[in-house]
Amino acid sequence: MVAPRLVPMDPLPEPYEWTQTRWHVNGDATLCLLREDALWTGRDSVVDLFLKAAGWRVEYALMKRSVIERMTDNGIVDDDRFDHFLTRPPSPHDNTEHSDHETGGQDDPAC
Numbered sequence: 542m543v544a545p546r547l548v549p550m551d552p553l554p555e556p557y558e559w560t561q562t563r564w565h566v567n568g569d570a571t572l573c574l575l576r577e578d579a580l581w582t583g584r585d586s587v588v589d590l591f592l593k594a595a596g597w598r599v600e601y602a603l604m605k606r607s608v609i610e611r612m613t614d615n616g617i618v619d620d621d622r623f624d625h626f627l628t629r630p631p632s633p634h635d636n637t638e639h640s641d642h643e644t645g646g647q648d649d650p651a652c
Contacts, residue, residue, distance in 0.1 A: 544581035546571045547594050552601070563611035564604065565597055572597055576614075592618045599627070 548571050558564040565573040574593045575581060596617040603609045603626060613620040 544575055545587075545590055547574065547590065548572070549594075549598070549601075552605075554601070564601070565612050599623075
């Protein structure tokens with residue numbers, strides 16, 4: 542089986558984010574929904590993939606607002622560390638870019 546490929550359309554991640562593991566976006570702009578050691582069998586529910594993609598969207602928004610430094614390893618659906626942002630969202634502020642351009646974000650293991 543070939544693993545599914547989901548490409549976010551709105552927002553489309555910035556090209557410099559495509560190769561940084563902390564954004565969970567692959568080099569071709571598809572979402573990194575499966576860990577490197579996870580094998581796609583095709584028996585998993587497509588609903589689970591959509592939940593992960595929706596969770597990615599929430600974490601992406603938090604990253605773009607500089608509320609969090611990196612996305613969760615397993616996704617916000619399965620990790621409750623950022624739940625407090627969903628019950629009391631942070632106030633809107635400057636969308637300052639991170640310094641990812643210099644580091645390339647390649648110091649982390651692949652998603």
